[in-house]
Amino acid sequence: MVETPNAPAVLKAEGVAMRFGARTIFKDVTFEVRRGEVFVILGGSGCGKSTLLKLLIGLMPPTHGEIRVLDGDWTALEGEARRALLRRIGVMWQSGALLGSLTLAENVMLPIEAHTKLPQAARALVASAKLGLVGLGDAQDRLPAEISGGMLKRAGIARAMALDPEILFLDEPSAGLDPITSAGLDALILSLARETGTTFVVVTHELQSILAIGDRCIMLDKEAQGMIAEGDPKRLRDESEHPTVRAFFRREAPRENPGGAM
Numbered sequence: 001m002v003e004t005p006n007a008p009a010v011l012k013a014e015g016v017a018m019r020f021g022a023r024t025i026f027k028d029v030t031f032e033v034r035r036g037e038v039f040v041i042l043g044g045s046g047c048g049k050s051t052l053l054k055l056l057i058g059l060m061p062p063t064h065g066e067i068r069v070l071d072g073d074w075t076a077l078e079g080e081a082r083r084a085l086l087r088r089i090g091v092m093w094q095s096g097a098l099l100g101s102l103t104l105a106e107n108v109m110l111p112i113e114a115h116t117k118l119p120q121a122a123r124a125l126v127a128s129a130k131l132g133l134v135g136l137g138d139a140q141d142r143l144p145a146e147i148s149g150g151m152l153k154r155a156g157i158a159r160a161m162a163l164d165p166e167i168l169f170l171d172e173p174s175a176g177l178d179p180i181t182s183a184g185l186d187a188l189i190l191s192l193a194r195e196t197g198t199t200f201v202v203v204t205h206e207l208q209s210i211l212a213i214g215d216r217c218i219m220l221d222k223e224a225q226g227m228i229a230e231g232d233p234k235r236l237r238d239e240s241e242h243p244t245v246r247a248f249f250r251r252e253a254p255r256e257n258p259g260g261a262m
């Protein structure tokens with residue numbers, strides 16, 4: 001775990017609520033992400049993790065509350081100012097979403113082409129460096145269909161890092177991976193965070209990943225319609241008294257059975 005108590009906040013959510021029609025997904029969500037940490041958003045299915053991620057990256061506005069990313073407020077930013085902030089963050093969606101007809105290098109070059117005026121040779125150099133960073137230096141000319149699920153995730157991370165984002169948002173990075181490949185991806189995320197100083201915000205419900213990579217986390221809960229825990233995942237595992245938090249981190253039944261073995 002990296003100690004970042006004095007690092008500046010790069011993301012702040014204050015009293016954030018989201019409703020779809022009359023249905024409240026969450027309310028009163030308040031937390032900070034500090035520069036350089038791996039911050040995990042966790043919770044069971046349907047608690048609003050992906051929705052929160054969409055709010056954090058400015059895809060939609062919250063019903064209430066304020067979100068500041070790198071000191072910008074999405075709801076107040078338009079045009080070039082919004083594009084400038086978008087350039088400072090990277091996102092990898094669960095699907096990876098690489099274009100099947102392009103090689104890995106061409107996929108990584110896409111955002112560079114869209115957001116910079118770098119000439120082709122420089123774009124290729126950057127793409128090659130990013131693929132090298134995620135261990136795919138030898139696979140640059142392969143097509144997505146020719147590589148494994150774990151390699152696809154790595155390529156997705158390389159593409160999300162193409163413009164050197166200050167914050168990298170990952171949506172369920174280990175979804176669909178076997179435990180060994182997933183552990184390898186965790187190791188990559190940790191080493192990228194530590195070696196490049198990139199801040200990671202990771203949505204996941206994989207307990208092993210959370211414990212392996214998370215410096216701090218928040219846990220959302222569907223019934224509570226909001227946050228039920230915040231802090232170092234290992235401390236939450238060892239010390240939380242909240243039944244749902246304990247159930248998740250210790251793989252306990254939510255309500256203890258007095259007659260049953262612990």
Ligand SMILES: Nc1ncnc2c1ncn2[C@@H]1O[C@H](COP(=O)(O)OP(=O)(O)OP(=O)(O)O)[C@@H](O)[C@H]1O
Pocket residue numbers: 020025043044045046047048049050051052
């Ligand atoms: N655009 C939308 N309109 C209406 N309801 C939505 C919309 N987007 C999400 N929801 C609802 O909000 C709730 C939370 O969805 P969300 O995908 O954020 O949860 P999640 O925690 O990411 O779940 P999972 O882990 O299963 O992906 C769900 O009940 C979903 O149906």
